[in-house]
Amino acid sequence: MTDPADLLSILEPTRRDVVRLLAAGLASTGCTRSPPELIVPYVERPPEVVPGVPTVYATSLQRDGYGVGVLAACREGRPIKLEGNPRHPASLGGLGLREQAAILDLYGAERRALAATDPAAALGAAAPDGEGLHILMPPSASPGVLEALQRLRARRPRARIHVAPCWGPAERLEGARRAFGAAVEAEADLGALDVLLTLDADPLVEGPSALRDARRWAAGRGIERPTASLARLYSVEGSPSVTGRLADHRLALPDHAVGPFAAQLLRALDGAPPVGPWADWLGALARDLERHRGRCLVRVGARQPAAVHVIGHALNARLAAPVRYAPTPLGPTTPWRLEPLLDALDGGGVRCLVVLGGDPAHTLPADARWSARARRASRHVYLADAPDPSAALATHVVPALHPLERWGDARAADGTVSLVQPVIRPLVPGVSAETVLSTLAGDTRTDRARLAARWGHLDQALATGVLPDTRATFEARAVDPGAVEAALRQVEGPAPEGLHLSVRPDRRLGLGEGAHNPWLQELPEPVTQVVWDNAALIGRATAAEAGVATGDVVRLTRGARSIELPALIVPDQAEGQLTVWLGFGRAGVGVDAGPLRTLDAPWLTGPVELASVGRRHDLVTTQRHHRLGDEPPVLHRTLDAWRREPDFARHHAEPPPSILPDRLDGETPQREGQWGMTIDLDKCIGCNACVVACQAENDIPTVGKAMVALGREMHWLRVDHYRVDEGPEAGRTLVQPMACQHCEKAPCEYVCPVGATTHSPDGLNEMTYNRCVGTRFCSNNCPYKVRRFNFFDYRRGQPQTLRLQANPDVTARARGVMEKCTYCVQRIRRAQIEARAEGRPLGPAPVQTACQQTCPADAIAFGRVDRADSRVSRERRSPRAYAALNALGTRPRTMYLARITHPDPERES
């Protein structure tokens, strides 16, 4: 086998190149660079590869260093789609938006700019005892990495390992250490709660267990009868979060005030009367929590200081919360500190600096002065995902392998071990972090050999992706009362005045890992719907006071440092707080907030000055903001209102009378399988993972900021946001995922002059792309505006490697052609073909659409509406079921289940 880089010559493929690539995919079960492996030409087709049939491998991705099990679908040697591994406890079959987008990173063009470097040569200068060897790494829960670290420490005892605290959940683990004496992970079933309180936390989308927590939370919702019980969610936070948007009661407090609030809540539970501006709110909350003792839970966000985490643990203990603890799998051992490394760099004692990714030049606070200090190391080896700013500082840049290209393992927060196996030969000549550490430890075995040595016989585990019986034992732990007292003293005090800046990793880009991923850049931010930018989030009153409007560029100054970025007025933002997402300022998009951060307070960075600089910057959102006179087109009720009016949804579900014949009445020939979808808005958390999943499955191009500004984004599926202006639910934001509704009386179909959009016998609204001439009448006449038009040839000029990700089952669309959601017709047809080939009938729900499959909350059901026993049929009969814009008589096949909120009746009165 030749150099894997040659694989990229697929860009101008000859017949030989194609065969070579196919063979590379075939060889994917053993992808280390040596020994060379057997190439099997396709004339003798290997038994496990059938052209046109995906091969699915179980592997793992990292989520904040913890493992998430994924299934990688490969077509003819190319991985094209990632799905959650249902057997993996941190996935349960769902994936978040970043895991969905990870497939594109594999094919990213910028990786190819990294030249091959021999890691052994680069690391060869390290002293035998490790003197002067410093390693900076992101925290990792991979047993392989941690084992390599141990070996390294044994081999070179003077080597020093460092972790930047802001690269991991340092405060959370430190809080646990103080409260319980050990860095532990907490686990609770969010679906079995009566009350959940989040303190600056976003548990449904953030953290290693968010996918599982979202699934469990949603399992507790979606009730069928108004008499059933329903959890109540309280959120206290400075900037609206995905979870906070769902809260029945939300209190906007600056992030720095969340700690004092928690402290007061703890005291209130012990009988102290609450004081201050939030006293009534807090009093009612305390009573509600007390009422549901044993069935309520408090979650504290990872960015809050350790002391607030301690108080959170104390609150859970005080409320007898159903939460259990187990030691964290994350390493290296806490506490993590960066200062020793910086001091060593200043002292000139760093002979060999090894940085295992993380882009410190961009992600460390400005007072780390990384760019200046890193140059003091005589040798600087950087394991690079991309040619990022940190790579420019290194003397030796070693390309990193993508998780889909390497062997390894990973642990989930609950301890479960999952395996990482390559599904394609490396597209760049890189190595893994484990290899780098093992090389330093003198271990020359391959990652795979080590994996086999560590876990023994791998075949079964590789098939399922999960090692059995590796889950940690979770047990109850007692909180140290002394630690709580100390935390209370630390947190309580006079509230700071003025305007405060709070920074947070972007929900799409993280600290910058996703900056090169166009899917993530073009994905609407799940709360504000901004694309290709970050902004200073600011509350209405604060903005009015400062005379700032959305899009005005403001200068934020803290001491001698300042940044300039556009302001974005967010209605639910706490007054007195500015929030800026990190991860931007790389790849020429957005502004890096790093200059305002400091090592001692990387997230809550304290008072800042705000000044308008008199410039404008176009912030582009996929949904514009409008004031609505009427009810938003999303159906919702409080639980009490539902009880008073049990059939509130009925006239939104029954089709209005029509003089035209009904398609379902047998006018058109029926085919087995009438497809339909339901989306339970009581389960949907609005995380946008479905949007990325749809993009990955259906080859949806990105169009760039300028095109989105013109209203030409191509997403087939979008998540609409509506803010209720009036009534008892005023201030609530509702979300409604919106894709083609597959109307039985589709307004798009009868207006197409060439019959390019028609109805299939199984009830799909189909697009025949190569018949479309592009009149756009169908889109004009679509009341849901879910059709997307190829105004340009958007794939032109994109790196050709990205095309390797394309799903061969999905038809390519030319310029000038309309496209839209197909209900993943390629998956339906595959299921039908398989059923026919096997001579068995189709089940009630034989297909999962891409959006449904990835949905962490399991909010989407898809299946046959002609089978009464399918979930989709059952949900269509729900008293909460309604059709969007039902009065238009379009009879959509997609139906929604109304959102049910559960405000505290005590507050209502």
Added chain:
Amino acid sequence: MSEGTPPLLIGRWTDASLTDALLEPTRRRPRVLTVLLGVTGLGTLMLFAAIGWTFLAGIGTWGNNIPVGWGFAIINFVWWIGIGHAGTFISAVLLLFEQPWRNSLNRLAEAMTLFAVVQAGLFPVLHLGRPWFAYWLVPYPSTMEVWPQFMSVLTWDAGAVTTYLIVSVLFWYLGLLPDLASARDAATTRFRRRAYGLFALGWRGSVRHWRHQRRAQLLLAGLATPLVLSVHSIVSMDFATAKLSGWHSTIFPPYFVAGAIFSGFAMVLTLVVPLRRLFHWERFITARHLDLVAKMTLAMGLLVAYSYAAELFVAWYSGVPAERHLFFDTRPLGPYGWLYWAQMTCNVAAPQLLWFRAVRRRPWALFVLSIVFNIGMWLERFVLIVTSQHRDFLPSSWDLYVPSLIDGALFFGSLSFFAFLMLLFLRVVPPVAIAETKEILHERGTDA
């Protein structure tokens, strides 16, 4: 003709002197028209450059987006095709109703129709995502046995516009035959004699020729008259058959026809007033002609105003929130509100000036008003097409439409192309129908 009204032909004429006077524009070429021809020729080049760029790069060069799938192209299409209608109305409908005042106007009006339909026909093809497949809208016997989708009004639209173009060309050419023969007979150079002779198809003015020509013209007038109603009715159904608020309306066919004739008469005035002055046609396009055209414009303007009122009433009376929101919020108060009020000023307020005889008798006042009306009618299509789309049922998809430079180049390019064709027409064809003006002369002769 009642007492006291000004005549349709002024002065003492013989057939020969009339022919001579009316052929004058094809011989004497005012410098200003030559300059204008050059300018509009450049504008035409701009049009074709913009078309080429659109073909190469795609519709993305325009301002269209989702939700506003139809923008300038469809606005221009409806506007141009509407302008065409007055020509057919003057030449066919007024022929059937034996209105002799049409005789000296019909040639110019028909040419206007023809060239306007040419402009109109450009846009629906250009606006397609894949214009090279425009022929798929035509029901041709494809070997794949794929037909257009006949439920779609766009299929009918393609047929209606094509029919209209063909009938307009035939009708215009048929009326032109005797005059081409006159031009041939009066030609001063060999080339001109040959050229006019070729197109005159051997017309010698025999009674049989006249009989056949008159009969064919009558038949075509009979065909063209329903087209005046049907073409714009079908165009209106491009919108009326849609579900969109502001489009979904049963009043559209008559409303569109009235609007079309209104704008067409306005365009007749825009063309006739300066040409009449330039070529000294005051004696055969008299003040009475202008007065009658102005009255027709006023009548059509009142119909348009009534349509607006009816739309508003129905929107209110329907009680449908989306309708009410569009008509009482989005249109008057939305981001394009200023265009809506400009439209109302141009199309409802301004025509009321035509109640005054003093205005109707002042050619330059009519000229200014006619331009105001045409701007108003263009704005009407903008408001109708864009505002309905940019804010429809789901507020999440609301967006603005901002036309691009290419949109502007196409619009002003089509204005140039239209003027360019009109100026070419003035150079080669007698712009006032000689034979038909002679009819007035002879009718007056028998009256006397």
